[in-house]
Amino acid sequence: MAITEISGYPNARAADNAKNGGKAGNETRDYLSRLKEKYPDVNITVADFKNERQEDGYMFGCSGGNNVVISSDIIRKMASDPETAAKYEKIIEEAPEAARIIKDGLASYGSEMIACGTAVDKNGRVTYWSISRHKPREDEGKKISDKKSAAEKLKEKREKKKSEEAAKQKRLEKSETLEKLLKKFRDKAREIADGTFAVGGKNGGEEKGDQLDMRV
Numbered sequence: 001m002a003i004t005e006i007s008g009y010p011n012a013r014a015a016d017n018a019k020n021g022g023k024a025g026n027e028t029r030d031y032l033s034r035l036k037e038k039y040p041d042v043n044i045t046v047a048d049f050k051n052e053r054q055e056d057g058y059m060f061g062c063s064g065g066n067n068v069v070i071s072s073d074i075i076r077k078m079a080s081d082p083e084t085a086a087k088y089e090k091i092i093e094e095a096p097e098a099a100r101i102i103k104d105g106l107a108s109y110g111s112e113m114i115a116c117g118t119a120v121d122k123n124g125r126v127t128y129w130s131i132s133r134h135k136p137r138e139d140e141g142k143k144i145s146d147k148k149s150a151a152e153k154l155k156e157k158r159e160k161k162k163s164e165e166a167a168k169q170k171r172l173e174k175s176e177t178l179e180k181l182l183k184k185f186r187d188k189a190r191e192i193a194d195g196t197f198a199v200g201g202k203n204g205g206e207e208k209g210d211q212l213d214m215r216v
Helices: 014-019 022-038 052-060 072-080 082-093 095-107 150-166 178-194
Strands: 003-005 043-046 064-070 111-120 126-134 171-175 210-212
Touching (some): 022 043, 022 082, 052 111, 052 126, 064 072, 064 082, 064 095, 072 082, 082 095, 082 111, 095 178
Parallel strands (some): 043 064, 064 111
Antiparallel strands (some): 111 126, 126 171
């Protein structure tokens, strides 16, 4: 497991706190070392993001599923309070299972998972997120009526090409609960079945990736 302390962000303080010395700094550093040994399959990042753009930048830079980013404030509390440690270590422990659930949810509507993970902010709020790429299923275009005119078929061909181009773009989705994130996946699966799912999203598949902010 890699434990990363992001110092490139203006508000990231975990690395400084660990270097300042003193009992509190040593306790935090030792606690992070224990986390590394206890959860070898989880990539834990300690960071405080100044804004949502920085947070999204971290997420788009991730790969795989076992990613957990935690505020330095929460890490310090975990290091000094066993009850707080138990609460958030459970979140870390469940990261691989959450990744599996998210991956299956994305697959249910024809998307490939690029990355996913869990974020814990300075207030202790837990957010689940995923970055995916839509892959049109083979049966998505099989409901076309044989009675469609040549013009309609030409229009559909152009739209399909546009959708395939948009399918190359990344999509970021967030939710404060895993259940709500999975509900979004199921809703999209139904949209695909009904023929109402728009691959490109509201941004039309821009290179930076379509962002669907699912915070509530």
